Amino acid sequence: MNFRPAFQALAGMALCLGMGLAAVAQPRAPAQAPPPIDYKSASTWLCLPGRADACAVDQSAMIVGTGGTARLEQFILPAREPTIDCFYVYPTVSQDSATYSDMVPGPEERRILQAQFARFGKGCRLYAPMYRQLTQTAINTAMAQPGGVETLRAAPLPPGGGPYADVLSAFRTYLSDNNQGRGFVLIGDGQGASLLTRLIAEEIDGKPVQRQLVSAILLGASVQVPIGGGVVGGTFRSIPLCPRDSQIGCVVTYSSFRDTAGPPPDALFGKPGSGTIAACTNPANLRTGKGDPDSYFSAQGNVASPAPNWTGDVWAPVGTPFVKIPGLVATQCVNNTLGSYLAVHVNGEPRDARADDIGGDMIHGGKVDPAWGLNLINMNLSLGDLVDMVSLQARIWRPAASR
Numbered sequence: 001m002n003f004r005p006a007f008q009a010l011a012g013m014a015l016c017l018g019m020g021l022a023a024v025a026q027p028r029a030p031a032q033a034p035p036p037i038d039y040k041s042a043s044t045w046l047c048l049p050g051r052a053d054a055c056a057v058d059q060s061a062m063i064v065g066t067g068g069t070a071r072l073e074q075f076i077l078p079a080r081e082p083t084i085d086c087f088y089v090y091p092t093v094s095q096d097s098a099t100y101s102d103m104v105p106g107p108e109e110r111r112i113l114q115a116q117f118a119r120f121g122k123g124c125r126l127y128a129p130m131y132r133q134l135t136q137t138a139i140n141t142a143m144a145q146p147g148g149v150e151t152l153r154a155a156p157l158p159p160g161g162g163p164y165a166d167v168l169s170a171f172r173t174y175l176s177d178n179n180q181g182r183g184f185v186l187i188g189d190g191q192g193a194s195l196l197t198r199l200i201a202e203e204i205d206g207k208p209v210q211r212q213l214v215s216a217i218l219l220g221a222s223v224q225v226p227i228g229g230g231v232v233g234g235t236f237r238s239i240p241l242c243p244r245d246s247q248i249g250c251v252v253t254y255s256s257f258r259d260t261a262g263p264p265p266d267a268l269f270g271k272p273g274s275g276t277i278a279a280c281t282n283p284a285n286l287r288t289g290k291g292d293p294d295s296y297f298s299a300q301g302n303v304a305s306p307a308p309n310w311t312g313d314v315w316a317p318v319g320t321p322f323v324k325i326p327g328l329v330a331t332q333c334v335n336n337t338l339g340s341y342l343a344v345h346v347n348g349e350p351r352d353a354r355a356d357d358i359g360g361d362m363i364h365g366g367k368v369d370p371a372w373g374l375n376l377i378n379m380n381l382s383l384g385d386l387v388d389m390v391s392l393q394a395r396i397w398r399p400a401a402s403r
Helices: 004-012 107-122 136-143 148-154 163-179 191-204 208-212 375-381 383-396
Strands: 045-047 061-064 070-073 084-089 125-129 183-189 213-219 224-226 250-254 256-258 276-278 322-324 329-336 339-346
Touching (some): 045 107, 084 107, 084 163, 084 191, 084 383, 107 125, 107 183, 107 375, 107 383, 125 163, 163 191, 183 191, 183 383, 208 213, 213 375, 276 339, 375 383
Parallel strands (some): 061 322, 084 125, 084 183, 183 213, 213 250, 256 339
Antiparallel strands (some): 045 125, 061 070, 224 276, 329 339
C-alpha cells in the first residue's frame, strides 16, 4: 500500500519523526484544563547549572586522519563562570507509546542531550526542560495506516496544554527564576526548533526581552526571509540572520541535503513561503555561506540512520561518543529551483582509508527517503562551529545597561 498521501499530509502539518520537525497544528485543549507543568521543580529539567545531570556527560571524540592515524580529542570542560545562558529544546526523539510523551526522561532524551547540547557548556550555562512532545511512535503510527493523520490531528492535548505550552512555561520560569538579566541563546532542532521559532515570534521579537537575545540556533525549522537577499522580515520582524560569528541578537538556521540530491518536490524542509524563501546560514562560514565545517558525528548513529564504518580500513575502533573525520565534508548555502538549503558535499576518496560517507539519511523500509535530506544530522554537521560561535558571543555580549 502507498502511504505517501499520509506522509504528505503529515508534512503539511509539519510533522516529522526521528530528529526532524514536528510543529503540528494543535487541536483544541479541553475546557478547564489542569495547570501546566511546574517548571519550578528541578525534576522537570534535564539540564540545570551546577548539578550532575544529562549535560554532565562525556564529549570526547576520536579524530581519524587521512593517513590512518587516530588520536583522542579530550572532553572539553564546561566554562567556570559563563556570562550567558543556553536554553535548549530537543527534537522528536521520544519512544513513548502515547501520542505525547510523559515527563519521565528515557534514554533517548538523555542521548540527544549528549549528541547536541552538552558541548555548548564550553560557553554558557545549560538549561534544557523536559516537555510533552509529539512522539516518534505516534508519527510512525500515523504514517503507517490510512486515516492515521486525521486520528493524530484529533488527538486531545495533554492536560494543561501541549508541547508549545510546556516550552513557553519553561521559558517563562527560566526568565523569572534563573535569568537575572543575563543574555541567552535559544537552541533547537526539528520539533524543538519549530517550537522555539513560535516562541521567538510571539514572546521575544520586538519585545524588551529581545535585548537579552544573544542568538538563536534553529535547525530544521522553516525560518522565512524576504526574496532577494533580505536578512530580516518574514518569520521575524526585527531579528536578522547572523552575518558573522560576532553578531549579537541574530539567527542561525538551515536544513541540510546532499549536494547530489537537493530537496525533491515533496521535501519537508527548505521550501519557500508566500513572497519569502527559507533562510540558510552556514556556521562554517557565515560571511560567504561556503566552508569546511567542524563536524562532530555520532559514533553510533541512531535507529533511523545507522552510522557508517567511520574508520573504514583503518584499525581504529571508536570508543568515544563522537568521531571527527577532518576534510570529509564541505557545506554551502544554495538557493535554486529546488529550494533554499545547506548543500553537503562528501569528499569521499577511494585512496583514503577512512569512511567515504557520513550517513544521516532517513531510512524507511530499507530505502532512503529523499524528502528528509540530511536533517537527522543537522546539528552534527557544524556542531564545533556553533559551539565556537556561542563561545565568542559570550565574550562579546554585555547587558543593555552597560552598552
